[in-house]
Amino acid sequence: MEYKKIFMYRAIQLAKNGLGMTSPNPMVGCVIERNGLILSEGWHYKVGMFHAEKNAINFVKDVSLLVDSTLYVTLEPCVHFGKTPPCVDLIIKNRIPRVVIGIKDPCDKVNGLGIKKLRECGIEVIENVLKNECRFLNKRFFTFYEKNRPYVILKWAQSYDGFMDDLIKKNSWISGVYSRQLSHKWRSEEDSILVGRKTVINDNPKLDVRKWFGNNPIRIVLDRNLSISDSYFVLDRTKYTIIFTEKKKENRRNTEFVQISFDKRVIKNILNYLHKKKILSLIVEGGKMTLESFIKEKVWDESRIFICNIFLKNGLEAPIISGKILRKKYIEKDKLVIKIPF
Numbered sequence: 545m546e547y548k549k550i551f552m553y554r555a556i557q558l559a560k561n562g563l564g565m566t567s568p569n570p571m572v573g574c575v576i577e578r579n580g581l582i583l584s585e586g587w588h589y590k591v592g593m594f595h596a597e598k599n600a601i602n603f604v605k606d607v608s609l610l611v612d613s614t615l616y617v618t619l620e621p622c623v624h625f626g627k628t629p630p631c632v633d634l635i636i637k638n639r640i641p642r643v644v645i646g647i648k649d650p651c652d653k654v655n656g657l658g659i660k661k662l663r664e665c666g667i668e669v670i671e672n673v674l675k676n677e678c679r680f681l682n683k684r685f686f687t688f689y690e691k692n693r694p695y696v697i698l699k700w701a702q703s704y705d706g707f708m709d710d711l712i713k714k715n716s717w718i719s720g721v722y723s724r725q726l727s728h729k730w731r732s733e734e735d736s737i738l739v740g741r742k743t744v745i746n747d748n749p750k751l752d753v754r755k756w757f758g759n760n761p762i763r764i765v766l767d768r769n770l771s772i773s774d775s776y777f778v779l780d781r782t783k784y785t786i787i788f789t790e791k792k793k794e795n796r797r798n799t800e801f802v803q804i805s806f807d808k809r810v811i812k813n814i815l816n817y818l819h820k821k822k823i824l825s826l827i828v829e830g831g832k833m834t835l836e837s838f839i840k841e842k843v844w845d846e847s848r849i850f851i852c853n854i855f856l857k858n859g860l861e862a863p864i865i866s867g868k869i870l871r872k873k874y875i876e877k878d879k880l881v882i883k884i885p886f
């Protein structure tokens with residue numbers, strides 16, 4: 545069968561519209577092609593709403609055209625009843641004869657069953673078209689199902705001479721205004737955000753999305769002895785917050801106190817808990833000890849470091865992280881370096 549990658553590229557582009565909205569579902573895009581032209585397209589807007597295939601099919605005015613069309617979809621169509629009926633049944637019902645799939649769904653409920661059912665019904669299926677790109681699109685979703693933990697992003701800003709804080713608060717911001725705005729955009733793309741106890745005490749961060757549009761991530765704080773008082777923003781009950789602690793404390797509105805052991809396995813215990821809560825991704829925003837705990841345990845998938853045009857000369861040294869450089873770019877005067885593990 546003839547297929548054209550350009551339609552899959554378009555489906556990937558559409559899927560990205562769902563960034564920050566679909567979790568714990570994946571981002572999915574769909575294009576319906578007929579005679580080399582796009583008949584319809586769709587994507588999964590938000591968890592609980594229609595899947596990409598359903599949206600694309602719904603937009604077709606003359607459904608009789610579907611019997612002679614090809615459906616491109618970035619992820620294998622679902623075969624189970626979730627919040628919406630199976631997309632495979634919809635494709636079969638509409639007698640679409642050809643389906644081009646980016647990548648197989650790793651989730652147990654699908655994992656090849658969607659492809660099998662389509663083929664059993666006589667539908668021609670082409671798999672793995674732009675597979676790497678479709679996998680990268682859903683890096684959070686794939687990490688969650690393959691590694692049984694959220695996708696972990698480590699993020700910090702450091703001075704040109706390698707410090708992440710002057711410790712006397714002479715300079716309140718290391719990074720520039722656009723880097724900070726970008727950080728808020730990143731927050732809106734992830735399910736959760738984590739900091740250590742000392743960052744809360746020193747900086748009193750809100751850990752929300754203010755300089756961008758989007759959902760606030762779940763706030764997570766490591767506070768072994770519950771030494772953070774209610775006057776700090778993270779305990780203001782305005783956004784869902786999880787405090788990991790060794791102490792026992794009753795939950796209250798929007799705040800969950802989770803008792804765990806702060807032994808050597810603390811980071812893994814935290815990630816296990818987040819996995820059980822179906823949290824697909826986590827951005828760790830400091831401080832040094834907390835970031836280094838993830839680095840030491842080798843549980844990170846991406847690091848995003850702003851190397852800023854400022855000299856602190858002294859203070860808290862930034863973590864050292866080795867990895868493959870994925871991207872380097874300037875955000876005004878700040879150099880952003882994105883790494884992935886070797």
Ligand SMILES: NC(=O)c1ccc[n+]([C@@H]2O[C@H](COP(=O)([O-])OP(=O)(O)OC[C@H]3O[C@@H](n4cnc5c(N)ncnc54)[C@H](OP(=O)(O)O)[C@@H]3O)[C@@H](O)[C@H]2O)c1
Binds near residue numbers: 829
């Ligand atoms: N430049 C940046 O991007 C950036 C970002 C964030 C923060 N910062 C700066 O970083 C400084 C704070 O960094 P920090 O390294 O001193 O502290 P931190 O990482 O913010 O907090 C450390 C505390 O968190 C808990 N914790 C973290 N990892 C743990 C682990 N593996 N096991 C057990 N407990 C753990 C411990 O709490 P307990 O002591 O209660 O046991 C520990 O003392 C602040 O001054 C802040 O301004 C800079």
